[in-house]
Every structure is written in C-alpha cells, then in structure tokens.
Amino acid sequence: MSVVVPVGILLLLFMIGMPVAFSIFIGTLSYFLFFSNLPMMMMVQRMAGGLESVALLAIPFFIMAGVFMNHSGISKRLIKFCEDLTGHMNGGLAQVNVLLSTLMGGLSGSNIADAAMGAKLLVPEMVKRGYSASFSSAVTAASALITPIIPPGIAMIIYGYVNNVSIGRLFMAGIVPGALLCISMMVLVNHISKKRGYMPIREKRASAKEIAFSARDAMAAMTLPLIIIGGIRFGVFTPTEAGAIAVVYALFLGFFVYKEMDLVKLWDSLKESTLASANVLFIICVAAGFSRFLTWEQVPQSLAEMITQVVDSKYMFLLVVNVFLLIVGMFLEGNAVMIVLAPLLAPVAAAYGIDPVHFGIVFIFNSAIGTVTPPLGTVMFTTCSITKVDIEDFVKEVMPFWMLLFAMLAAITYIPGISTLVPNMVYGG
Known part of the structure; x- marks a missing residue:
C-alpha cells in the first residue's frame, strides 16, 4: 500500500493532464505524508540532491546552444545545403525535412525543438508546393525522432546521469542508429512521394560546385558535433564542458561568422533557454525524490526478482520491455518515462547480461516513439498545434x-552491434 497509492496518484494525475513535474511531486509528497515516518526534510534533501551533479550542467548548456543556433541563421543555411543534396529526389522538400532533422539533431538535442522548428520553417513551404498539411506534419514529427539518438541528444545525458552510464559512449552509440533511421526514412518518403506525385524541388541534381558552396556556408555549424564527440573521446573536455564549449561556439557563429545574432535575439534566446532548461531540470529534481522512495521500498529489487523468475531469456525480456514502454509512452512524456522507469529496468537488464549502452539506446529510442503516438504524444501535439492539423488526420x-x-526499434533491440559497434571501436569493448 505504501507504494501502490503514491504510484496510483502519480498515474492518475498524468492521465488527467497535470504537468509531469507536479504529478511526480504530488505522488512523492503523498508517500512522505501518509506512508512514511521519515521527516519531510528528507524529501526536500533528496530532491535538491537530484540536481547536485556537474553532469547535469550539460543539459542547460546544450539547450542554450541549440536555441542560439536557431536564432543565428544556421537553420536556413542547413536547409539550403539539404536542398542541394536531396532536392532532385521524389518528394524533394520532404527529403529536406528528414535530412535537416538529422543534421539539426547534432545541434538542438531535443526532438520537440526540432519538430517545432520544422513545423514553422518547412511545413508552410511544403503546403505551398502541393504537399498535404497532414503528410507534411507527419514527416516533420517522425523525422524529429532522429534527434534524441544523434549526439549530443539531451535524452542521452539524462539517461547516462540517471543510470550511471558513460555519456560519451551513449553519444557514440547513437551515430549508426541515427544514420540508419535517416536513410530508411528517406527511402520511405521517396516511396510515398512517388505514389502521390510529390515532385522534386530541383529539375536536376545539384552540381558539385553548388553542393560545395552550400556545404562551405553550413560547414561551421556542422563541425560542432564533431568537435563535441572528438573532444570527449580524446579527453580534451568532459560532456559537461562540451556543453559550455557548444554555447561559446554558437555565440561565435551568431555574432562573428553569420552576423545574424544581436542583443535582442540574444535576450530572447536566453529566455527561451531558461524556460526549457527549468522544465527539464525540475522534472529531474522531483523524480530524484520519487526514485529514492521506490528504492527505500525495495521496488527495483522486487521487480528484478519477479521478472527474472517469469522471463527466462534476455531476448524475451527485451520484447516485454519494448511492448511495455510503447504502451506507457502513449500516455507519459518521454523524459518522465526515462527518469521514473529507467532506474527500475536498467538493473534488470544488467542481470540478463545486456550491455548498458545498448539498453540505453533501446530505451531512449522507444521513449521517443511514444512522442508521436496518441493520446499524449508531445511531439505530435507540438507539431499539430503549430500546423493546425487535426490529430485524426495526422494519425x-x-x-x-x-x-x-x-x-x-526491433533491429536496434536484437542486433546490439548497431549501437555498440562505434563505442566499442572508439573506447574498446
């Protein structure tokens, strides 16, 4: 009862639409008020302790870097580069949408931020060129799911912190899955566009000179992920320090290279970054108290023992976890799922001998899928609210x-090498 009631309160509040952070806080508060003899100060201490980590500084840094990039003119340069690369394909502008999400994944680190940008910049232009608004919205939302598994995704930082997994390895692990998802999504867009008659935006393939010119214009921004990954791998800086470097680099591009950032845009960017960072960090803060009482009540240990008694192989365990997370993701926000459930399931995965980096990528990607599924998909609602598309048409x-x-998801789950190949090559097995 000491666990069932607080968890039940949490789920009920989720379902009636209360913000994630307040739902977790009230669920945790009910435990300390009615089912525990511990002083209330203990809850406050655990919540404050949840933010006492240098690693978490990477989150506001990378959020800020992504916002600065969006306000510095980098988006339109990347769009031009993507147009030159894919504009000759069927559904040229939809192909640009997918490729842009992949490139921006290394800059924004947030699927919601990427979806919002695509919905504002690309969907209106796609509609003008004859694409249906619902298809344009679907491409924008689906391609935004590449972002969480392309380094430096914010989800990777959260997962690494919560489960004590190397953030550097997680960054490396996302490279191959992200590239495969981009390629496969472009193939699907090509197939749909050919059937519907969505035409290329260029009559012929861009020349090498045109591609080189647009690549040069966008190169300064595209080198940021390489700087981050290379610096972490060779020990030049930590993931947290990489976030600070990303901010400085974004400001340098905005003020001195592209010269489109001014003090007004800087102020607006700071406000946007502060609100986005506060939202994520507040969830982590209250989730720290929630996960602590679950540990006190032996929930992770009991769950691990129960699952290992019922499920006799790691393959079946992965199947059960994937189905469970897909269902949960239909109702709960992705970061909340990760913060609440990952500390419970990661130890069980380790008991089955599953590589923690592999399981992390599976968990992150699975949580991302939930953001484009009804009834509460955050990326789905973000995209549709901007494009004014009905949820039914979007679905x-x-x-x-x-x-x-x-x-x-099945391929990433049952072919571990997709996510472990690069980190094992770089860091060693």
Whole structure:
C-alpha cells in the first residue's frame, strides 16, 4: 500500500493532464505524508540532491546552444545545403525535412525543438508546393525522432546521469542508429512521394560546385558535433564542458561568422533557454525524490526478482520491455518515462547480461516513439498545434512511419552491434 497509492496518484494525475513535474511531486509528497515516518526534510534533501551533479550542467548548456543556433541563421543555411543534396529526389522538400532533422539533431538535442522548428520553417513551404498539411506534419514529427539518438541528444545525458552510464559512449552509440533511421526514412518518403506525385524541388541534381558552396556556408555549424564527440573521446573536455564549449561556439557563429545574432535575439534566446532548461531540470529534481522512495521500498529489487523468475531469456525480456514502454509512452512524456522507469529496468537488464549502452539506446529510442503516438504524444501535439492539423488526420498519415519506427526499434533491440559497434571501436569493448 505504501507504494501502490503514491504510484496510483502519480498515474492518475498524468492521465488527467497535470504537468509531469507536479504529478511526480504530488505522488512523492503523498508517500512522505501518509506512508512514511521519515521527516519531510528528507524529501526536500533528496530532491535538491537530484540536481547536485556537474553532469547535469550539460543539459542547460546544450539547450542554450541549440536555441542560439536557431536564432543565428544556421537553420536556413542547413536547409539550403539539404536542398542541394536531396532536392532532385521524389518528394524533394520532404527529403529536406528528414535530412535537416538529422543534421539539426547534432545541434538542438531535443526532438520537440526540432519538430517545432520544422513545423514553422518547412511545413508552410511544403503546403505551398502541393504537399498535404497532414503528410507534411507527419514527416516533420517522425523525422524529429532522429534527434534524441544523434549526439549530443539531451535524452542521452539524462539517461547516462540517471543510470550511471558513460555519456560519451551513449553519444557514440547513437551515430549508426541515427544514420540508419535517416536513410530508411528517406527511402520511405521517396516511396510515398512517388505514389502521390510529390515532385522534386530541383529539375536536376545539384552540381558539385553548388553542393560545395552550400556545404562551405553550413560547414561551421556542422563541425560542432564533431568537435563535441572528438573532444570527449580524446579527453580534451568532459560532456559537461562540451556543453559550455557548444554555447561559446554558437555565440561565435551568431555574432562573428553569420552576423545574424544581436542583443535582442540574444535576450530572447536566453529566455527561451531558461524556460526549457527549468522544465527539464525540475522534472529531474522531483523524480530524484520519487526514485529514492521506490528504492527505500525495495521496488527495483522486487521487480528484478519477479521478472527474472517469469522471463527466462534476455531476448524475451527485451520484447516485454519494448511492448511495455510503447504502451506507457502513449500516455507519459518521454523524459518522465526515462527518469521514473529507467532506474527500475536498467538493473534488470544488467542481470540478463545486456550491455548498458545498448539498453540505453533501446530505451531512449522507444521513449521517443511514444512522442508521436496518441493520446499524449508531445511531439505530435507540438507539431499539430503549430500546423493546425487535426490529430485524426495526422494519425492517418503517420502510420507508415510508425511501421518503420517499430522495425528500426526491433533491429536496434536484437542486433546490439548497431549501437555498440562505434563505442566499442572508439573506447574498446
């Protein structure tokens, strides 16, 4: 009862639409008020302790870097580069949408931020060129799911912190899955566009000179992920320090290279970054208290013992976890799922001998899929609210992308080398 009631309160509040952070806080508060003899100060201490980590500084730094990039003119340069690379393909502007999400994943680190940017910049232009608004929204939302597994995704930092997994390894692990998802999504867009007659935006393939010119214009921004990954790998700086470097680099590009950042845009960017960072960090803060009382009540240990008695192989365990997370992701926000459930499931995965980095990528990608599924998908709602598309129309168009995402999830889950190849090559097995 000491666990069931607080967890029940938490889930009920989630379902009635209360913000994630307040739902977790009230669930935790009910435990300390009615089911524990511990002083209330203990809850406050555990919540404050949840933020006492240098690693968490990477989150506001990378959020800020992504916002600065969006306000510094980098987006339009990346769009031009993507147009030159893919504009000659069927559904040229939809292909640009997918490729842009992949490139921006190394800059924004947030699937919601990427979806919002695509919905504002690309969907209106796609509609002008004859694409349906619902298909344009579906492409934008689905391609935004590449962002969490392309380094330096914010989800990777949160997962690494919560489960004590190397953030550097997680960054490396996302490279191959992200690239495969980009390629497979572009193939799907090409197939749909050919059937519907969505034409290229260029009559012929861009020349090498045109590509080189647009690449030069966008190169300064595209080198940021390489700087971050290379610096972490060779010990030049930590993931946290990499976030600070990303901020300085973004400001340098905005003020001195592209010269599109001014004091007004800087102030607006700081406000946007502060609100976004506070939202994520507040969830982590209250979740620290929630996960602590679960540990006191032996929930992770009991769950691990129960699962290992019922499930006799790691393959079946992964199947059960994936189905469970896909269902949960339909109702709960991705970061909340990760913060609440990852500390419970990661130790069980370790008991089955599953590589912690591999399980982390599976967990992160699975949580991302939930953001484009009804009834509470955050990326779905973000995209549709900007493009004014009905959820019902969006769901019809996003179904082929769901099938692709589920297939990719199965591949990442049961072929560990997809996510472990690069980190093992770089760091050693």
